[in-house]
Amino acid sequence: xxxxxxxxxxxxxxxxxxGEAAGTGTLGKAxxxxxxxxxxxxxxxxxxxxxxxxxxxxxxxxxxxxxxxEGLLVQRRDLSYEPGLRLLxxxxxxxxxxxxxxxxxxxxxxxxELTGETVHLGILRETEIVYVDKxxxxxxxxxxxxxxxxxxxxxxxxxxxxLSLLPxxxxxxxxxxxxxxxxxxxxxxxxxTLLAEIADxxxxxxxxxxxxxxxxxxxxxxxxxxxxxxxxxxxxxxGPAYRVSMEQLIAWSGAVRAAAAAIGEEAxxxxxxxxxxx
Amino acid sequence: xxxxxxxxxxxxxxxxxxGEAAGTGTLGKAxxxxxxxxxxxxxxxxxxxxxxxxxxxxxxxxxxxxxxxEGLLVQRRDLSYEPGLRLLxxxxxxxxxxxxxxxxxxxxxxxxELTGETVHLGILRETEIVYVDKxxxxxxxxxxxxxxxxxxxxxxxxxxxxLSLLPxxxxxxxxxxxxxxxxxxxxxxxxxTLLAEIADxxxxxxxxxxxxxxxxxxxxxxxxxxxxxxxxxxxxxxGPAYRVSMEQLIAWSGAVRAAAAAIGEEAxxxxxxxxxxx
DNA sequence: TCTTAATGTTCCGATATGTGGAACGCGATT
DNA sequence: AATCGCGTTCCACATATCGGAACATTAAGA
Numbered sequence: 329x330x331x332x333x334x335x336x337x338x339x340x341x342x343x344x345x346x347g348e349a350a351g352t353g354t355l356g357k358a359x360x361x362x363x364x365x366x367x368x369x370x371x372x373x374x375x376x377x378x379x380x381x382x383x384x385x386x387x388x389x390x391x392x393x394x395x396x397x398e399g400l401l402v403q404r405r406d407l408s409y410e411p412g413l414r415l416l417x418x419x420x421x422x423x424x425x426x427x428x429x430x431x432x433x434x435x436x437x438x439x440x441e442l443t444g445e446t447v448h449l450g451i452l453r454e455t456e457i458v459y460v461d462k463x464x465x466x467x468x469x470x471x472x473x474x475x476x477x478x479x480x481x482x483x484x485x486x487x488x489x490x491l492s493l494l495p496x497x498x499x500x501x502x503x504x505x506x507x508x509x510x511x512x513x514x515x516x517x518x519x520x521t522l523l524a525e526i527a528d529x530x531x532x533x534x535x536x537x538x539x540x541x542x543x544x545x546x547x548x549x550x551x552x553x554x555x556x557x558x559x560x561x562x563x564x565x566x567g568p569a570y571r572v573s574m575e576q577l578i579a580w581s582g583a584v585r586a587a588a589a590a591i592g593e594e595a596x597x598x599x600x601x602x603x604x605x606x
Numbered sequence: 607x608x609x610x611x612x613x614x615x616x617x618x619x620x621x622x623x624x625g626e627a628a629g630t631g632t633l634g635k636a637x638x639x640x641x642x643x644x645x646x647x648x649x650x651x652x653x654x655x656x657x658x659x660x661x662x663x664x665x666x667x668x669x670x671x672x673x674x675x676e677g678l679l680v681q682r683r684d685l686s687y688e689p690g691l692r693l694l695x696x697x698x699x700x701x702x703x704x705x706x707x708x709x710x711x712x713x714x715x716x717x718x719e720l721t722g723e724t725v726h727l728g729i730l731r732e733t734e735i736v737y738v739d740k741x742x743x744x745x746x747x748x749x750x751x752x753x754x755x756x757x758x759x760x761x762x763x764x765x766x767x768x769l770s771l772l773p774x775x776x777x778x779x780x781x782x783x784x785x786x787x788x789x790x791x792x793x794x795x796x797x798x799t800l801l802a803e804i805a806d807x808x809x810x811x812x813x814x815x816x817x818x819x820x821x822x823x824x825x826x827x828x829x830x831x832x833x834x835x836x837x838x839x840x841x842x843x844x845g846p847a848y849r850v851s852m853e854q855l856i857a858w859s860g861a862v863r864a865a866a867a868a869i870g871e872e873a874x875x876x877x878x879x880x881x882x883x884x
Numbered sequence: 885t886c887t888t889a890a891t892g893t894t895c896c897g898a899t900a901t902g903t904g905g906a907a908c909g910c911g912a913t914t
Numbered sequence: 915a916a917t918c919g920c921g922t923t924c925c926a927c928a929t930a931t932c933g934g935a936a937c938a939t940t941a942a943g944a
Contacts, residue, residue, distance in 0.1 A: 352675065353672055353675070353901085353902095354632055354633070354901070354902080354930085354931070355632075355633065355636050355672045355673070355676060356672070356675070356676060357931095358633050358636075359676050359678070362696070363696065366696050366699050366700055366703075367699060369703070373891085373892095374891070374892060374893095375890085375891065375892085383933090384932075384933045384934075385892085385893090385933080385934085385935095386893090386894085386895090386931095386932070386933050386934075386935090387931075387932060387933060389892075389893065389894085390930095390931075390932090391931095394631055394633045394634075395633070397630070397631070397634070398633060398634060398637050399731070400637070404835070404836070405834070405835070405836060407891090407892070411696075411699065411700030411703070411704075412700075413729060413731050413736045413738075414731075415696060415697055415700045416697060416700055416701055416736065416738065416753070416754045417736060417754045417755070417756055418640070418641065418644050418689075418693060418697065418754075419693055419694060419696065419697020419698065419700070419701070419754060420697065420701075420753050420754025420755065421644050421645060421689065421754065422644055422689030422690075422693045422694055422697070423694055423697070425644075425647070425689070426689075451691060453677070453691050453692075458691045458694065458695060460691075460694065475694070475698050476694040476695045476696075476697060476698025476699065477695070477698065478695055556683070557682070557683065558682070558683060631930080632901085632902065632930065632931085635902095651920085651921095652920070652921060652922095653919085653920065653921085661904090662903075662904045662905070663904075663905085663906095663921085663922090664903070664904050664905075664906090664922090664923085664924085665902080665903060665904060666904095667921080667922065667923085668902075668903085669902095685920090685921070
């Protein structure tokens with residue numbers, strides 16, 4: 329198969345957040361195209377995807393055909409492409425069947441009852457945090473749009489907390505891959521300041537988000553280590569700055585750490601070899 | 607694809623129902639393996655997947671490696687495989703971004719308020735119904751495990767309702783592909799009885815599930831047609847037999863039909879060419 | 885209406901990639 | 915020590931993928 333020299337452009341365009349190089353191997357290309365369509369806002373026309381994926385016309389057309397055949401994409405009557413139902417089927421299984429989430433959920437709830445604010449559960453994947461559960465006041469929404477969302481580690485409480493658990497070489501490998509994007513005036517802009525804060529987090533056992541990802545939003549987070557598993561995760565309590573002061577976050581930090589520790593221990597038991605888990 | 611004895615009906619049927627023989631093309635094999643792992647109950651060891659997928663050892667090993675590289679699967683320390691986080695990310699987008707669901711949701715809610723019973727929204731895909739939304743009394747569960755689940759058309763209210771919208775040739779093509787499995791004593795066992803009932807459904811505009819899928823569970827459903835789209839769907843009100851009589855279902859049928867009609871019209875407008883939707 | 889442009893689809897030789905049977909390494913069990 | 919079960923690696927072979935270019939099919943413009 330021909331080399332691709334266009335490669336890096338597509339990564340740039342496809343998404344700022346995903347570091348993973350698009351298109352290694354045949355499957356890689358297929359998934360990259362799939363992601364390009366799914367992550368877009370509306371139905372995508374052939375030309376849109378062509379520009380976004382950087383694949384040659386012929387290749388792209390075949391990839392799309394196969395994705396449609398497999399039910400991962402659907403082609404509308406106006407020839408544009410959309411996510412297919414099979415994706416939903418696959419996904420719901422991987423969420424509902426996620427035992428780590430099950431273990432953590434009661435703790436998220438009690439943390440929510442204590443604080444009255446939104447509680448998140450996130451898992452570290454390379455340089456991103458993927459949110460796998462959320463408990464908030466307005467329970468009317470079932471599967472929050474937040475779930476499944478991936479955010480950069482360096483500007484989220486859970487992200488920084490999770491990083492603090494990594495061995496130094498691994499941490500440095502990840503930091504080297506990060507492109508620091510300034511979401512707010514308080515966002516970390518360099519590896520140095522981030523690493524310095526992580527040293528503090530290791531000492532304190534908890535991390536803060538001081539309006540680093542979104543202005544007027546603060547959180548306190550604690551890392552979750554599951555012994556016997558490679559999984560690194562974290563929980564956080566998040567609230568608007570006008571309602572939640574830094575003092576308040578500090579007051580909650582103990583409870584957050586305790587919940588994180590409890591989840592970690594319980595998960596280590598319930599996810600032991602043989603049983604399921606994320 | 608090898609048989610599976612796991613006992614979870616949905617898995618068994620899901621596999622059979624996709625007419626697509628597992629493994630057409632390279633991508634097909636990859637997705638088949640992915641599905642085998644995701645649909646299973648716990649972490650799957652290499653040998654489990656080997657038996658289930660029917661692929662040769664070498665091939666399977668490479669496929670799994672690629673799936674892990676892409677983040678669609680994760681390999682645990684004990685070498686077993688599980689759904690990866692990237693799947694969750696893809697999925698949540700295809701659910702949250704589903705405009706058809708958005709359009710339908712308010713109608714599901716008001717139908718729930720009227721009846722007090724569980725309301726489902728499902729979309730037809732070949733010979734299955736895929737549930738894309740659900741409103742039930744116990745709102746505490748966010749994304750119901752039901753969502754994304756695929757059930758056979760011939761034994762569900764929504765399924766039979768949706769079939770009633772198809773042109774006869776298409777209907778017959780699908781019926782020919784069905785393997786009638788007797789879930790309960792009331793399940794359709796042959797194409798003849800099913801086709802006869804569909805004739806009635808076309809006349810009445812609504813369908814019933816008389817404990818055909820699960821014993822003690824009844825429902826009344828109505829089909830949703832979205833003009834200008836290939837999508838065929840339906841909604842239903844479901845309840846336990848001890849609480850919901852057939853008379854009650856008949857009494858609700860008008861409201862269900864009205865809601866279905868409203869969803870269809872609204873969707874036709876909001877999902878028109880250019881706008882998004884399933 | 886005719887011409888031009890833009891978009892989606894199909895074709896085909898070259899070859900990188902996937903294929904799968906067999907051999908290998910390793911740990912557990914007898 | 916020998917056997918078994920399990921996961922991994924290897925390699926000659928075949929084929930699915932690649933991608934440029936030609937072809938179809940509208941939509942836009944003169």
